[in-house]
Amino acid sequence: MFAFTDGSTFSLVSVDLAEYSTGFSGQPVTVPFIGYHPDGSTVTMSFTTDGIIDGTGPLADFQTFDFNPQDWNNLTHVEIPSSLWSLDNLVVSVPEPTTTALLLLGGLAIGFTRLHNRRRK
Numbered sequence: 057m058f059a060f061t062d063g064s065t066f067s068l069v070s071v072d073l074a075e076y077s078t079g080f081s082g083q084p085v086t087v088p089f090i091g092y093h094p095d096g097s098t099v100t101m102s103f104t105t106d107g108i109i110d111g112t113g114p115l116a117d118f119q120t121f122d123f124n125p126q127d128w129n130n131l132t133h134v135e136i137p138s139s140l141w142s143l144d145n146l147v148v149s150v151p152e153p154t155t156t157a158l159l160l161l162g163g164l165a166i167g168f169t170r171l172h173n174r175r176r177k
């Protein structure tokens with residue numbers, strides 16, 4: 057399960073998925089996603105991988121799957137109720153005001169780090 061700690065809503069754009077390990081080679085995995093809207097309604101989607109994985113070999117283990125932007129927006133949190141898969145590059149977008157808030161938070165974190173380093177000297 058994942059969500060923003062400040063409770064702001066977000067959209068899911070895309071995700072890269074692969075099989076769990078080379079031991080599962082040739083066996084596609086289906087990864088279900090459940091998105092929750094603020095009113096309690098849900099949206100579900102399952103992606104099935106191609107079953108191709110060779111770890112550090114030349115084959116592309118990961119595939120990129122896109123979420124339907126009409127359904128996968130205004131989400132409070134998302135659950136992935138399964139296991140034995142690999143996930144990378146989860147692309148999330150947030151409405152403009154939240155982006156500004158995150159940028160402010162980033163600025164605060166940098167400011168704090170500088171203060172911390174100064175005290176150490």
Ligand SMILES: [Ca+2]
Nearest residue numbers: 106107108117
């Ligand atoms: Ca694969």
